[in-house]
Amino acid sequence: MNTVSSSDQARVQELRQLLQKASYAxxxxxxxxxxxxxxxxxxxxxxxxxxxxxxxITPDSPTQRVxxxxxxxxxxxxxxxxxxxxxxxxxxxxxxTWDERWHKLVPNLNKEPGYVTELKIDGSALALxxxxxxLVRGTTRGDGTKGEEITQNVRTIRSIPLRLNIEHPPEWLExxxxxxxxxxxxxxxxxxxxxxxxxxxxxxxxxxxxxxxQLDSKVVAERKLDFFAYTIHISGPTDDLAxxxxxxxxxxxxxQLGFRVNPNRRQCGSLAEVQxxxxxxxxxxxxxxxxxxxxxxKLDDLGVQDELGFTQKFPRWAIAWKYPPEEAAxxxxxxxxxxxxxxxxxPVAEFKPVQLAGTTVSRATLHNRDRISELDIHIxxxxxxxxxxxxxPEVLRVLPELRPAGAQxxxxxxxxxxxxxxxVQLESEAVTRxxxxxxxxxxxxxxxxxxxxxxxxxxxxxxxxxxxLADSQMVQSVADLYELTEDQLMALERMGTKLxxxxxxxxxxxxxxxxxxxxxxxxxxxxGSVNAQLLTENYPTVDALMAVDGDAxxxxxxxxxxxxxxxxxxxxxxxxxxxxxxxxxxxLQFTSTTAELTRPQTLSGQTFVITGTLPTxxxxxxxxxxxxxxxxxxGSVSKNTSYVVVGADAxxxxxxxxxxxxxxxxxxxxxELLESA
Numbered sequence: 001m002n003t004v005s006s007s008d009q010a011r012v013q014e015l016r017q018l019l020q021k022a023s024y025a026x027x028x029x030x031x032x033x034x035x036x037x038x039x040x041x042x043x044x045x046x047x048x049x050x051x052x053x054x055x056x057i058t059p060d061s062p063t064q065r066v067x068x069x070x071x072x073x074x075x076x077x078x079x080x081x082x083x084x085x086x087x088x089x090x091x092x093x094x095x096x097t098w099d100e101r102w103h104k105l106v107p108n109l110n111k112e113p114g115y116v117t118e119l120k121i122d123g124s125a126l127a128l129x130x131x132x133x134x135l136v137r138g139t140t141r142g143d144g145t146k147g148e149e150i151t152q153n154v155r156t157i158r159s160i161p162l163r164l165n166i167e168h169p170p171e172w173l174e175x176x177x178x179x180x181x182x183x184x185x186x187x188x189x190x191x192x193x194x195x196x197x198x199x200x201x202x203x204x205x206x207x208x209x210x211x212x213x214q215l216d217s218k219v220v221a222e223r224k225l226d227f228f229a230y231t232i233h234i235s236g237p238t239d240d241l242a243x244x245x246x247x248x249x250x251x252x253x254x255x256q257l258g259f260r261v262n263p264n265r266r267q268c269g270s271l272a273e274v275q276x277x278x279x280x281x282x283x284x285x286x287x288x289x290x291x292x293x294x295x296x297x298k299l300d301d302l303g304v305q306d307e308l309g310f311t312q313k314f315p316r317w318a319i320a321w322k323y324p325p326e327e328a329a330x331x332x333x334x335x336x337x338x339x340x341x342x343x344x345x346x347p348v349a350e351f352k353p354v355q356l357a358g359t360t361v362s363r364a365t366l367h368n369r370d371r372i373s374e375l376d377i378h379i380x381x382x383x384x385x386x387x388x389x390x391x392x393p394e395v396l397r398v399l400p401e402l403r404p405a406g407a408q409x410x411x412x413x414x415x416x417x418x419x420x421x422x423x424v425q426l427e428s429e430a431v432t433r434x435x436x437x438x439x440x441x442x443x444x445x446x447x448x449x450x451x452x453x454x455x456x457x458x459x460x461x462x463x464x465x466x467x468x469l470a471d472s473q474m475v476q477s478v479a480d481l482y483e484l485t486e487d488q489l490m491a492l493e494r495m496g497t498k499l500x501x502x503x504x505x506x507x508x509x510x511x512x513x514x515x516x517x518x519x520x521x522x523x524x525x526x527x528g529s530v531n532a533q534l535l536t537e538n539y540p541t542v543d544a545l546m547a548v549d550g551d552a553x554x555x556x557x558x559x560x561x562x563x564x565x566x567x568x569x570x571x572x573x574x575x576x577x578x579x580x581x582x583x584x585x586x587x588l589q590f591t592s593t594t595a596e597l598t599r600p601q602t603l604s605g606q607t608f609v610i611t612g613t614l615p616t617x618x619x620x621x622x623x624x625x626x627x628x629x630x631x632x633x634x635g636s637v638s639k640n641t642s643y644v645v646v647g648a649d650a651x652x653x654x655x656x657x658x659x660x661x662x663x664x665x666x667x668x669x670x671x672e673l674l675e676s677a
Contacts, residue, residue, distance in 0.1 A: 015046040060163040074148040087314040113301035122291040123180030133169030156221040165258035176231035192528030197342025218560040229259035294322035327386040328354040341445025343434040364393040368430040378407040455521035456510040460503040479582035542590035603631030612647030
């Protein structure tokens with residue numbers, strides 16, 4: 001083991017302090033101290049030093065957020081203080097009843113304690129234990145008395161500090177809060193799952209809960225959970241920390257310690273003010289980058305909280321006023337089955353159209369066999385449907401009392417509806433699959449994925465033409481696309497000379513797409529666009545990627561064992577090796593260019609939002625140009641946004657940018673900025 005020099009030891013301490021300070025500023029204060037590229041540079045310097053001197057690694061080092069080995073199981077632990085859930089109110093009458101009840105229990109108040117209102121985040125409750133300032137345990141709510149210890153997973157959440165932002169911390173401190181997935185992150189997870197042939201998550205809450213219970217913390221890190229803190233328990237005051245006397249002070253203390261606290265909170269002097277807050281957020285909440293399903297109201301005075309105490313289930317001094325979910329009843333007319341490019345059979349409920357959240361909905365995925373069994377669904381059932389998280393239509397429950405006589409329970413098909421071959425149900429999966437490599441639906445899905453905008457981006461090859469190519473057996477693999485001629489295309493229905501020429505040209509142009517897009521286009525299970533980028537950054541040639549095993553691939557930060565094994569097995573399959581050889585012979589890119597590897601990151605640290613329709617660029621193209629130059633593209637405008645790129649019919653994002661004084665760019669301005677950079 002190398003001997004640590006005094007200068008290296010000092011530098012390690014300095015780097016940790018800088019990175020911890022930067023994390024606190026970014027997550028706790030929403031005021032970044034440094035650009036992402038600078039943070040990354042300091043982080044990698046610390047990684048290099050700790051690799052050289054492993055004896056210097058400490059649990060609170062910023063490099064120790066992801067565990068080296070997956071856990072084998074979770075251990076049940078007793079909560080030192082019970083983690084109660086909240087009583088729910090559904091209207092003003094429920095609120096008045098709660099208010100009268102707690103007033104009767106403390107009749108001799110000198111003054112009203114006041115209320116603190118906070119948005120109720122739709123996620124999973126966590127309890128975090130710190131000893132002498134260091135995070136030592138993270139647990140789920142469980143039954144309120146006992147929860148599961150998931151410390152290794154909690155450490156991956158970057159808005160949770162590994163060390164408290166205080167010089168003299170108390171001996172023991174516990175923080176409660178909500179782990180959740182932002183909507184943009186949730187959407188990307190589902191897009192990646194669709195691309196990898198996996199079932200979508202029904203809503204962000206379920207996805208967050210499932211993520212927290214992953215045995216592999218690397219998978220948790222990939223999903224980018226976030227955290228808002230809302231409760232603190234302290235063993236006693238210290239030189240740097242006074243005990244809060246009110247809920248409002250407790251939230252400010254949490255911010256001081258380095259936690260992210262929801263900024264949309266308010267002190268209210270009466271229930272009328274609470275009602276105003278509730279009404280204000282009934283519509284504003286739809287513009288938030290995360291889900292909230294209600295408002296939490298707590299008495300502000302912590303002394304009154306202590307006096308009121310708890311029932312067997314709930315605190316008497318707090319309540320959750322829930323927003324009514326938008327639901328509708330409708331009747332299932334049929335259940336159809338879609339076959340994806342990985343052979344996954346996905347049942348879809350087709351029902352009488354209903355209005356939900358301003359849109360007409362007539363179908364919703366039923367996910368898989370387990371979900372159908374859980375719902376006990378029959379053809380003709382009346383069901384309650386809603387938009388999960390205001391986004392994805394889902395069947396919430398069946399109303400069996402309205403079931404027609406003689407209705408039969410739905411059974412997943414035992415054969416593929418596309419090719420008629422037997423479908424397989426693996427014990428390790430809830431998904432039913434067609435394993436016939438020649439299945440037309442699998443071929444069609446593979447072709448559609450290959451030509452999609454995020455992959456090879458072959459303009460002119462829409463689903464209809466792809467379907468004709470597959471059905472006619474003119475194309476039986478993506479490699480066959482590169483042998484198509486104008487004359488062959490002209491044989492298709494409604495195909496003119498101009499369109500045929502355009503398609504052949506677009507196919508030829510797609511040969512210039514970079515290696516990471518080709519890898520993504522291959523449709524390997526679990527490999528979305530982000531993972532494809534990570535893989536090609538670490539393996540700049542296909543030969544390099546084919547030469548390594550799953551364990552080596554899994555060492556890439558952000559690539560878990562399941563993804564790594566899937567990649568390894570795909571490249572070991574002889575038919576896939578033949579496909580690679582054919583595509584190489586056709587002239588596609590299987591090597592990262594020098595320009596890609598050394599591309600200057602001149603927009604590093606700058607955040608962009610794109611709104612409206614740009615004159616010539618598609619939104620994905622503009623996003624790619626910005627990201628290639630090191631910039632970051634987000635879906636919502638905030639004070640941290642550097643530029644808003646504005647096109648025709650820009651909406652509320654432009655209005656918000658104007659109110660915040662954020663600089664606006666036209667498409668021409670963006671291109672000029674990229675060129676000058």
